[in-house]
Amino acid sequence: MTGLGRDLLRILRGDALAMAGAIIIAVYCVVAVIGPYVAKVGLVSDPGRAYEGPSWRFPLGTDAFGHSILSELVVGTRPIMEIGVTAAIMTVFVGVTVGLASGYVSGLADAVIMRVVDVFLTIPGLPLVLVIAALIHSSSPLVLAAILSIQSWAGLARAVRSMALSLRSSDFIEAARGQSVPLRHMIGRQLLPNVGPYVAIHFLLAVTGAIYAEVGLFLLGIAPVSGTNWGTMINIANSQGALYSARSAMYLLSPMASIVLLQFGFVMFSRAMDELFNPRMRVLA
Amino acid sequence: MGSGDAVLEVRNLSVDFALPTTRLRAVDNVSFTVYADDVYALVGESGCGKSTLAAALLDLVPEPGVIASGDVLLRGTNVRSMTADQVRRARMAQIAMVFQAAMSSFNPVVTIGSQVEHVLEAHPEVWPDRREGLEYFDHLLEMVRLPGSRMRGRFESQLSGGMKQRVAIAFACVLKPSILVLDEPTTALDVVNQRLVIDVLKDLREKLGVTVVFVTHDLSVVAELATMVAVMYAGRMVQIAPIDTIFYDRRRHPYVQALLSSIPNVLQPGRAARSIPGQVPRLDQLPPGCRFAPRCPLAEQVCLRDDPELIGDSHHNAVACHPLNRHNSAADGGQELVPGRAVNGA
Amino acid sequence: MLSYILRRSLISFFVIFVVISGSFFLVRMMPGNPMQVLYQQLVQQGGLTPQEIDAEIKVYYGLQPHGPLLSQYFQYLADVAQGNFGRSIAVSSATVAHIIKQALPWTVFLSAASLLVTFVLGILIGTIMAAFRKGAMAKVLTLVTSFFSAVPAYVSALILIWQVAAIHHFFPAQGAYSPSVPVGFNLAFIGSVLDHAVLPVTAAVITGFGGWALMMKGSTTSTMGADYIRASKSWGLTQRRITQTYIGRNSMLPIVTNLALALGGLFGGALFIETFFTYPGVAYYMVQAIDNRDYPVMMGCFIVVTTATVLANFLVDLFYPLIDPRIARPGGAARGAAERRKSEAAEQATAQPGVAA
Ligand SMILES: Nc1ncnc2c1ncn2[C@@H]1O[C@H](COP(=O)(O)OP(=O)(O)OP(=O)(O)O)[C@@H](O)[C@H]1O
Ligand SMILES: [Mg+2]
Numbered sequence: 001m002t003g004l005g006r007d008l009l010r011i012l013r014g015d016a017l018a019m020a021g022a023i024i025i026a027v028y029c030v031v032a033v034i035g036p037y038v039a040k041v042g043l044v045s046d047p048g049r050a051y052e053g054p055s056w057r058f059p060l061g062t063d064a065f066g067h068s069i070l071s072e073l074v075v076g077t078r079p080i081m082e083i084g085v086t087a088a089i090m091t092v093f094v095g096v097t098v099g100l101a102s103g104y105v106s107g108l109a110d111a112v113i114m115r116v117v118d119v120f121l122t123i124p125g126l127p128l129v130l131v132i133a134a135l136i137h138s139s140s141p142l143v144l145a146a147i148l149s150i151q152s153w154a155g156l157a158r159a160v161r162s163m164a165l166s167l168r169s170s171d172f173i174e175a176a177r178g179q180s181v182p183l184r185h186m187i188g189r190q191l192l193p194n195v196g197p198y199v200a201i202h203f204l205l206a207v208t209g210a211i212y213a214e215v216g217l218f219l220l221g222i223a224p225v226s227g228t229n230w231g232t233m234i235n236i237a238n239s240q241g242a243l244y245s246a247r248s249a250m251y252l253l254s255p256m257a258s259i260v261l262l263q264f265g266f267v268m269f270s271r272a273m274d275e276l277f278n279p280r281m282r283v284l285a
Numbered sequence: 286m287g288s289g290d291a292v293l294e295v296r297n298l299s300v301d302f303a304l305p306t307t308r309l310r311a312v313d314n315v316s317f318t319v320y321a322d323d324v325y326a327l328v329g330e331s332g333c334g335k336s337t338l339a340a341a342l343l344d345l346v347p348e349p350g351v352i353a354s355g356d357v358l359l360r361g362t363n364v365r366s367m368t369a370d371q372v373r374r375a376r377m378a379q380i381a382m383v384f385q386a387a388m389s390s391f392n393p394v395v396t397i398g399s400q401v402e403h404v405l406e407a408h409p410e411v412w413p414d415r416r417e418g419l420e421y422f423d424h425l426l427e428m429v430r431l432p433g434s435r436m437r438g439r440f441e442s443q444l445s446g447g448m449k450q451r452v453a454i455a456f457a458c459v460l461k462p463s464i465l466v467l468d469e470p471t472t473a474l475d476v477v478n479q480r481l482v483i484d485v486l487k488d489l490r491e492k493l494g495v496t497v498v499f500v501t502h503d504l505s506v507v508a509e510l511a512t513m514v515a516v517m518y519a520g521r522m523v524q525i526a527p528i529d530t531i532f533y534d535r536r537r538h539p540y541v542q543a544l545l546s547s548i549p550n551v552l553q554p555g556r557a558a559r560s561i562p563g564q565v566p567r568l569d570q571l572p573p574g575c576r577f578a579p580r581c582p583l584a585e586q587v588c589l590r591d592d593p594e595l596i597g598d599s600h601h602n603a604v605a606c607h608p609l610n611r612h613n614s615a616a617d618g619g620q621e622l623v624p625g626r627a628v629n630g631a
Numbered sequence: 632m633l634s635y636i637l638r639r640s641l642i643s644f645f646v647i648f649v650v651i652s653g654s655f656f657l658v659r660m661m662p663g664n665p666m667q668v669l670y671q672q673l674v675q676q677g678g679l680t681p682q683e684i685d686a687e688i689k690v691y692y693g694l695q696p697h698g699p700l701l702s703q704y705f706q707y708l709a710d711v712a713q714g715n716f717g718r719s720i721a722v723s724s725a726t727v728a729h730i731i732k733q734a735l736p737w738t739v740f741l742s743a744a745s746l747l748v749t750f751v752l753g754i755l756i757g758t759i760m761a762a763f764r765k766g767a768m769a770k771v772l773t774l775v776t777s778f779f780s781a782v783p784a785y786v787s788a789l790i791l792i793w794q795v796a797a798i799h800h801f802f803p804a805q806g807a808y809s810p811s812v813p814v815g816f817n818l819a820f821i822g823s824v825l826d827h828a829v830l831p832v833t834a835a836v837i838t839g840f841g842g843w844a845l846m847m848k849g850s851t852t853s854t855m856g857a858d859y860i861r862a863s864k865s866w867g868l869t870q871r872r873i874t875q876t877y878i879g880r881n882s883m884l885p886i887v888t889n890l891a892l893a894l895g896g897l898f899g900g901a902l903f904i905e906t907f908f909t910y911p912g913v914a915y916y917m918v919q920a921i922d923n924r925d926y927p928v929m930m931g932c933f934i935v936v937t938t939a940t941v942l943a944n945f946l947v948d949l950f951y952p953l954i955d956p957r958i959a960r961p962g963g964a965a966r967g968a969a970e971r972r973k974s975e976a977a978e979q980a981t982a983q984p985g986v987a988a
Contacts (some may be wrong), residue, residue, distance in 0.1 A: 127898060
């Protein structure tokens, strides 16, 4: 593990963009953790301060209610990250479990599981998420995370299954069988380390996808939420006609920039992970 | 042996792999000459640069490899001073190659027949009438013991491993090349298919008069097929000699000696096979002096210091070994060297 | 070949069936079952006998609210099979089928145009990146494409509206055509339609092309490293032949596989793009229906969208053997697009939120 960590550091050092991605993600994580302690969004509005430009007190200016946009961004980071990461954890957990199970049982059960996976793979993900969110209408972060991962586990499950199958037939599993190593060891010591890299990359992609969909839900006003987050900020900005007035540029752009930057960070960092686990591509790309 | 024209001459060829941090010399200053009626075997342990050398003959070293220096002469014409288009025309028409990965050297989404047509279309001077070229391919398929016309419509994925290898051989001969280079033609095959490929190669050489150069680490294939043997070790040529010299003359490079002892039955039936102690050095950690010295029972102080040169006439026996070359005249009669002042002991 | 087609159509049929059944049970079994909610509303309004209320609900959902679940289910299946999705609750006197019939052509047009432009642009840039993968240009292109692949559809749509339409008034940002032109096959109308499509298509292209480009780059790069490419060079083939038939065709395989599946992602983006541009497509009505708690319309739109995606997958599966003959052979791996994509993705995981989400 330390060897992997060292390799990752080396790749990050050699690839400025991947390093930038890692730093972006780290900063967002820190903000998500400490954000609510350092920034507060007032409940009372102050129309006298509406749409102020950037200043020392309000580095990104103020919104229609006279609230600091920066504070809103900072406070809004936690719910976004929390739900995104939870959804990704659920995705990975379900995907790996189903994939390994399917690869292990084989036969009819495997065929049935794979047909179900195919159905999920074919259904357009975001519409499904929207429909279910609209029907369930829950404001619990856990439920929301579960809805967000309703489809994304399927791709991982299929990939993990095919890896499990190819590992099953490969020599060292045969060897493990021959020595009657318990199943727990086979999965823990051999399958997981081999499947791990792909899972790690898929985890990052799942976070990216979940955050994309999540902010989308908030900004369409479909998922009921309490408190501030980037999606509701865009939603409010939009419904107050920020699109059609130049002075609200900061109000509209700040939350959008936050999302794009975070997504960009994930994309770049997952590239470094990809390189870490696919050294064969290192020579080529 | 050794009669006829020199069809392929390699002079002081070096190939480097330019890695981000270092530059590895996978083939180091190698020279040899192949004559028209030779069957030339290139032998050595895994990783010693055989495939790289073979690929360099057609200027096809895979990235990040580059030919650092040296010349390759095809019937006296230097490939290294040809234009890109001349090299393209020489490929397959003069020197055809069956790669080590023959199993995956066909385009998976195009039929074998279409790929033959692509070849014919790229070399119109060989078969002006493409139909004749295709018929010749069918003829070749029959020579490699495959049903001619039926193979053409197939895709690579519809062929078994043994079939693919033979299709690849027939494919390589379609432009009537003067040299056929095969990289490990038998390695990935079962015994039956190995036998078939060996017979096929013998046939092709006899009937088409093509000069065969093949790479292998299987000495039994060498014994069966080759007339000349060139042995490589860690990028260097350590011995070049006719087959009989290699197998029956006792003045062998210690590495060759070790290779022969490592297979049962070839040298002395009944004697147990011995594996060579130690490992091929990594290219970025080459020892000073002779590269084999750390594993060599004959190694002396000079071997650890100076790189030996390949000395002698390759059609007689050319060896790169300090102790052997010093005893050159004395040992010519075939006396086996005993470890004397060897630094590695027996 | 025939068994391949049969197999693929059976699977497609199965998926559609599962989606329709899922839709039914989803609506019916939810904790605040919308049918019950409507029932309660009608009861509270008063003035209707229970029989009248049941009849009213049957108009909207096509179902008897108190009949046994299974018979409701079969009734629903039969209705959907006949294109009867019930009635809109929010838009009085409109059937769901009618709304979808109006909206579907716009979505098809917008999606097809977006996909075409995105695809061509992505393939082009990806090929350039693969061909010049060592130079500075590739570095810049990688940065640019990675950045754009990180831009969500709602961001690109809002920025375009904000910058181009609202502030500069270059292109219209509302509706599918100008209300002042007569609808029909005339130049003014077609011009207006194209004019109105520019911004929505651009929004989709901005979020989409990066993913395609990165995918194409990955696919081409790994194809160029394949053994048969080196072999084809050793045969002295012309560069043109190698590029077209050997690199080109093989590196297109995973791309084509993704084409149909990308429709799903494209529709995900359309939810935002059609909504913000008030473009009267299926995605727009779906979001409207969600806002209005108009469940019959919402489910109808969802079923249609899913069915369209499944059909697109089926079409690609049907034509895929033309470029990859290995697929439909007896004994060959008769895998469909969904299956292929994921095993390929295992080899090259390129981030593309626009397509993946
Ligand atoms: N693409 C590459 N990048 C870096 N080094 C390489 C590359 N290809 C080959 N080498 C190095 O060149 C050396 C020779 O490789 P080559 O494939 O020619 O060996 P070989 O004798 O054919 O072995 P084998 O019997 O396994 O085929 C090896 O030590 C290897 O490390
Ligand atoms: Mg080799």
